[in-house]
Amino acid sequence: MYVLTPKEKEAKKQLIAAAASKLFQKNDFNQISMAQIAHESGVAKGTLFNYFKTKENIFMYLLLSGYQDYLKEVLQRFQKAENITSWNDFAAFLLEQNHLLIHQRPDLLRLNALRGPILEAAADREQTLAGREKLYEINRQLGQAISERIILLDVKQASHLFIIQSAIISGLMNMMNLDEFHHDQLPVDFKGFQIDLEQEANQIMLFYLQGLQQKLEGTK
Amino acid sequence: MYVLTPKEKEAKKQLIAAAASKLFQKNDFNQISMAQIAHESGVAKGTLFNYFKTKENIFMYLLLSGYQDYLKEVLQRFQKAENITSWNDFAAFLLEQNHLLIHQRPDLLRLNALRGPILEAAADREQTLAGREKLYEINRQLGQAISERIILLDVKQASHLFIIQSAIISGLMNMMNLDEFHHDQLPVDFKGFQIDLEQEANQIMLFYLQGLQQKLEGTK
Amino acid sequence: MYVLTPKEKEAKKQLIAAAASKLFQKNDFNQISMAQIAHESGVAKGTLFNYFKTKENIFMYLLLSGYQDYLKEVLQRFQKAENITSWNDFAAFLLEQNHLLIHQRPDLLRLNALRGPILEAAADREQTLAGREKLYEINRQLGQAISERIILLDVKQASHLFIIQSAIISGLMNMMNLDEFHHDQLPVDFKGFQIDLEQEANQIMLFYLQGLQQKLEGTK
Amino acid sequence: MYVLTPKEKEAKKQLIAAAASKLFQKNDFNQISMAQIAHESGVAKGTLFNYFKTKENIFMYLLLSGYQDYLKEVLQRFQKAENITSWNDFAAFLLEQNHLLIHQRPDLLRLNALRGPILEAAADREQTLAGREKLYEINRQLGQAISERIILLDVKQASHLFIIQSAIISGLMNMMNLDEFHHDQLPVDFKGFQIDLEQEANQIMLFYLQGLQQKLEGTK
DNA sequence: CATGAATGAGCTTTCATTCAT
DNA sequence: TATGAATGAAAGCTCATTCAT
16 A cells, blocks of 8 residues: 555544544643654654644644534534524524533634634644635535524524634633633632633523624614 | 842833733744743843743733733723713723723733633743732722622622623634634635624624623513 | 951851751752752852852862861760770771761761762862861871870871771762662662661771781781 | 664664763763763764653663673673682682773763762663663672682672672772862872772772681681 | 654753842 | 842753655
8 A cells, every 4th residue: 555545545634633632632732742643643753744744734634624523513403403493493503502512522612722823823824724615615504504594694694603602612711710720729719700611601692692683683 | 229129020020021022912922932032121031030930921920910901991991981870881881991902902812812721831820829819809899890880780790791801802813814824815705704803892792791781680 | 247257257157058968968969059058048149159169169068077077076986985995996996987977977978979070070179178188187186096096007097097988888878779769669679789888888897907907917 | 774673772872872971081970961972972962862861861871881891791701710719719800800990990980979869860760770670680690600619609799799899999989089179189298088099999809808708707 | 655763943941150239 | 248130151851843764
């Protein structure tokens, strides 16, 4: 096997990315070295660079492909839930996706925060751009599917809701654990600093959807 | 006086932090070296470590003292604006602070995203804790001042609004510029990805405040 | 008190040295910083350099003054023990001093090993020389006192015995704990490597004195 | 062959160690930097750390492998000198090894003094332990060979003699040159401080062997 | 394509020493 | 004399990346 098929290549790429993802569950970006990723994925260090130009690219890939997976899953769920037609149904559906995102894909939320300040500075432009196009397309499809059933929303507005969703949740994550320090509970009672991520996210999202509904109904 | 007073020490600390802040306006955290900060602040590299145990500490200080300044300023503005008594007045006031935060203190929003994944891993616990206590206190004072005039809000709820504010705006920043790459506009039309930060922040905040008002009036 | 008397100066010198000595009981030379010594002795860092030109000088002082104390004490003990007149009495006396050196002054033995490779490279020549002259004088006095009672030994030979004593014991310390690593017992049975310091020192010293006695009696 | 065999790896390890050893002939441990070792050995600084985790490890390796070489050579010499069978023959043989150690391997004696207080604090445990095990084995073999011919000595006793030898000689080195300061002769006549290393070592060793012989013959 | 040895710029950090007050 | 803030050279070490095999 001296020349790999595109499929095999993609498989190895995912193998490497999966190793990085696993390490990212327990460690921060700066604590993860290429040597560790190589070890975890069972390939040599040099091989990593056959598949990703830089370390940052690996995590950018993780972010982009992870979001694609997430949006695909949301789309599937939406398609399955054929009974969703009203705004309220849809709002409930969206809050359920908060739960999915927070509990199944916290990595995406953490990567969101790193994208601008850390990853983008050293990630490969082409690779990133290609990933974003795919992501954009899925986001658009999802918007399309939603707009077909939820009469108040056009495609762009529906797509955009998922940007807002991620903004809210990853923003809340940025502000979380101010009553801890590096996983240790501080010996101080910081009540106003405490955040129950999911509850808070649902609250903000709910108010947002209510406000949006009124606004859209108003302009209509 | 070769033995510096606490005030003078604090001043030097701020001198160093100011240099770091200036560099942070144009560069990302990883691109800024202690050597640069020393050069920019006009002190020797060793001196930095007399005032901050680690590089991360400098930026943690920037974040904490910056937020203190921000909240103090908000408090002053609120105290000046004596005519604010109704919920609607207050909502308008809060949206104005969005503008302040976004345009005067974007550094705080960027630091927010770094705090958990980057800074906290290597910042000094004591220094951080002390800063947070001060911050918490100011946040509480602000909440107090607000709750005295806005009848629907108790201290904790009012204080918490500023956590929410930062969460929303820094979360939106996390999601911004998906149609760019490292400051270059991408040759792709990513409409759904576009965010007008201030407008979007105002929108979310406004809907949030409306929702909150209704909720609080309901429970009353 | 702007001009200290020589006595006050010497007292402060010893204060500093005592602090260094205390730290040296628990830490190795490289682990002890001037900042620690300053803190432990309750003076400012700069003050240390008014009394000792370099860090190495402090430890050289410790070595030289410590040995002076040790030899003075040996001399006193010898003078008290008036009954020592035979070679065998003297041999027993010397072995008792092994015990004293090993248990009361292990610091001197450790400093012996550092003198050449570490301390001398950066110690002050004059200070060192002055200390050594004093030490030499006491060593000579001790030799004198011994040679007056032990007929086989002349002054130089008697003095020299204390050099030999230190050589043997500090040499054994160099070879000790090969069955440990940094204070942890190794999970290996290194029987041949084990040394019971005092017993071994006594053995070597005893054989040495026996051999020396025969030799001196022969040449007489 | 870009994947090095264990042999090649060991060879490079020795290349680096040899460079360090060469520098150690003229300089003290603290004066030698990793940069110098890299330069001297012709590899990059980073490469050093692929082979030795710390600077101290390099010198620990030097000590352990050097002693292995020394003991191996002693063993070979002993095996060649088939005529050694009596205690006196053996004593003479051992004194010859003093000469070898003092003149061919003074580095080992200097490293002995550094081992405990300097090297062990920062050397790698595993690497050190592995080296010691080999050393112990060779020491045992040598003891075995000797005990087969020298009837008074069992394996452990014979092995132990080489620990004693190193203790005596490195201990004498600790006490040497008290009449010098950093290679300069002091303008003082410190007769009692003077040591002729080899002669003194031979003397102590000889008396020790005589004493031991009598003791062993007595218990027999 | 895979390997992993080699690279070396770059990093943060230390700490003995100086010196203005 | 005492202080301790400031110094800055120098250190050990890391790690993403390269490239010979």
